[in-house]
Amino acid sequence: MASIAPADGASHVLVVDDDSRIRQLLAKYLGGHGYRVTAAADAAEARRKISAIEFDILVVDVMMPGEDGLSLTQSLRSAQDVPILLLTAKSDGADRIRGLEAGADDYLTKPFEPRELLLRLNNILRRRPLPEAPLTREEVRFGRFVFNAKREELYDGETPVRLTDRERQLLGQFAASPDGTLSREALAGEPGEVGERTIDVQINRLRRKIEIDPGNPMFLQTVRGVGYRLRFE
Template sequence: MSLARGKTVPSDDAAHVLVVDDDSRIRQLLAKFLGTNGFRVTGAADATEARQKLSSFDFDLLVLDVMMPGEDGLSLAGSLRRGSDVPILMLTARAEADDRVRGLEVGADDYLTKPFEPRELLLRINNLLRRRSSAEPKAAPVETIAFGRFVFNVKREELREGDEVVRLTDRERQLLTLFATSPEGTVSREALAGPEAGVGERSVDVQINRLRRKIEDDPANPLHLQTVRGVGYRLRFE
């Protein structure tokens, strides 16, 4: 099992994978490989440690080894499946068809036999996550948000203060739309900068300050558009 060169560094909102395997070398290899491909990775050496991690963190996907000391992966998968729909990918050194069937019967979503090519594991993980995302019900799109005496219509990209339309630049409309459509109105500095060349964090700060002058009574002490230290900015709306 060789490692491919990674492409990205995992962010705080990256998918979180729990790798459960009694082989420390495999845990370390997968942590490095998946980490450099944009995932957050936590390892566990057995089912007991896995349950401890599961009680402390929310994971987006589990990679479980079948053969482990104590409770095996099949038992753990079956137990977890009774109370969770988190995607489970089983790893095993066994190639027999009946073991693959047992894994699927207890609720595993996919199966990979050791030794395996890490790139295939990555593809299977991405497929499982896409499948889960497409199956999740989509939230109703946000139409308007209100903060203080202002109302922003997301569809029309129009900001009103009472009956008056507030003039916005194209960039300010983009910023308000990002805040309105983000969980809890919080957006990272990187997301606010976007992919456009020349839009760095300093430029984002300047744009935020300009927007604050239009929606805050005291831009130096903002009530609506607040700084989230170490993350970015948050628009507090109703």
């Protein structure tokens, strides 16, 4: 079966597993079947990425060092309803029940066939109601600046600010985010499209146009361990 490149509206899955082989396998397999895939090595990294990116579904390993998958699932379920599929090396029925009680939508025992995981993810997402289309903000304001997302124009008061195509794209990404926070990964787009180090350079260039002191930014701020945030009104 031929691989399918992720489309713009592809479902975004976060794979949380301390085994790098599992992360690589699922990134390759699910990515080749139309999913957009992000990976995290533990619960702490998963939380950072979840705070910056809205995922459609999570695949979470139960047995991880530090906070385990059951604790992470239970904590996330108390705050949001993102679908969660748990992976575990244990086949005991009691463990499956604990996972479902924690709020998981499904449970798969290791070792597993990637094809079965794919089918389970597809089934979970098919059962989910379609989300309402988010309201888009045509304009965002920060300080004396106004960015019109529809026209992709930035104004300093009444004066237009010249932007590169990439700077317009970056401001548009921030404007479309509810709290203006995005990870470097999200800003980079598809893997290999833009390097995360390149993002840092582009952000610094944009800061020179909108910050009084680019070295101490008031609006386009670094969120340590996550990425960047544009503080707009």
